[in-house]
Amino acid sequence: MNAQAALDIDVIKAIIGKSKTMPGAMLVILHEIQDAAGCIPPDAVPLIANGLNLSRAEVHGVITYYHHFRQQPAAKHVLKLCRAEACQAVGAAALAAHAKATLGCDFHENSADGVFTLEPVFCLGMCACGPSLMVNDAVVHARMSSGKFDALLQELRGMT
């Protein structure tokens, strides 16, 4: 996940070739490319456009419309912090401020040490046990506090 290296053109072509005849294939293809490459590399855009018989502008429009898709690779770990109301009610704003100060970056940016990307997210469905955050689109943590956030960073930094 979040591989930094640009994805092989042949891999992208294979992903497109596999799904292009599916109705509404665009999102499926974009997800698969991002899961493999960590982002939608610029080189992929004309290939997708060609495969789906669309203009590059249309493909670009879809990529940039959705918050989930990124055009540059993220850092090693992506932290998505919930900013929505249920988490606000139990201190999400304070947690966000702590996260920004600790990581030395704002939302949509990489931490000063380049290990983390901080993103806002609007609801992870953990609304009875907030504040919550999700790591690398897979692992969810509930009832976060500043202390638990710091411990999580330690733990993630320890993973190589």
Added chain:
Amino acid sequence: MNVTIFVPRDSAALALGADQVGAAIRQEAARRRIEVSIVRNGSRGMFWLEPMVEVKTAQGRMAYGPVSTGDIASLFEANFLQGGEHPLSLGLTDEMPWLAKQQRLTFARVGITDPLSLDDYLAHEGYVGLRNALKLEPGQIVQQVADSGLRGRGGAAFPTGIKWKTVLAMQAVQKYIVCNADEGDSGTFSDRMLMEGDPFALIEGMTIAGLAVGSTQGYIYVRSEYPHAIVALNDAIATAYKKDYLGNNILGSGKAFCLQVTKGAGSYVCGEETALLESLEGKRGIVRAKPPLPALRGLFGQPTAINNVVTLATVPLILARGAAYYRDYGVGRSQGTLPFQLAGNIKQGGLVETAFGITLRALLYDFGGGTASGRPIRAVQVGGPLGAYLPAAQFDTVMDYEAFAAIGAGVGHGGMVVFDDSVDMAKQARYAMEFCALESCGKCTPCRIGSTRGVEVIDRLTAGEERDKQLHLLRDLCDTMSNGSLCAMGSMTPYPVLSALNYFPEDFELKSSR
């Protein structure tokens, strides 16, 4: 002796350490040479007790919670495998008042069964509804759903039977069933719990919908923020195909229904049905003008029945037990049950499925136990980011669609977010506009531009700049958004804004003068 232990796989339980608890139980059991079977069930919906571990005993399932890895040794010491007493003992799960007071129809199996086990599903009334539906004509299935009084649980509360009738009447080469599982409203998690905790119920409901309207292809559009739900659904769908509950010959009937999951990509407005259809087609999630309704021209231009997760997952029960059984719950035109969700600053947060007609106060205090912080409840936002903020004076309102409409609010998807007296309602109003600006699809001007202007007006208002003028401007802007927007995103953002302003005007005073 092999003891069965239940450790939830619901993602909220996982977020509170359920996997680690399960592993620790397995390890401790191995160390003591005790054979245990660990079932990964859904959540019972009592999140202040998660991870809640249950043990199957002769008396019934005994609950313990909230369990952490540090409690495992002492639980074994207390002989919890035979239901022994422990400081974390909660007694028999079925007798816990919080659960016993509920009427779980749609959520009857959630937390009880292994969600990925078809056998378990079948042993708990699963696929009874589909078997009944296979004996009926499409029109008869639609009539059953219409007679049950079921209305769209996503928030719009449109009668499901009428929607299906419209799709059934259409002639088309291909009709579609689409499940809107883009549960983006903060304070709601019933769709997530159901997809993770009882995915076969949704699959069965969609299959019945297919038979009812004459569709052979279904899509479940799940938000990317719900990875565990996607895994559970895909697993259950694969099993259903293998056992002929999906595919070209459902249970040997010669009828076909195929189903697949499509993952969203983090756009809130894709929860709006026409934006969702655009997204399913692989385009930007831009709202379509209505008419035509999706029932007439929906996915890929074909007649489409698009329904919420809870709506579709309720259909099997209606077909299994009959329309009257479901209709007899509830009040007035709000028939059946709704899975309410208690969220935010609440002591006992979680899922309460009960018939319409309960008061907001009963949910907040009898079930919720007040705030988690111990301070007074000041405001409750009912129905997600587009729902009104209600003050204590409105807490005796009965939970039904019409009663809520009468006070200028909405039940929505049944979520309620509780705030204590430390909340700044001007900030919440500003956030509602900010969220709308961020998530607006951009198609219509009132929503796209109005939301940004709304943030600016609220900023000037709270800064004390020409207050009367700003107040007038804000109300005028909300009027334009309400009446001029294409979909609920723009037209309902005024609900949280104006309710905050009307019920909590003191928060909009100049900060320094308060």
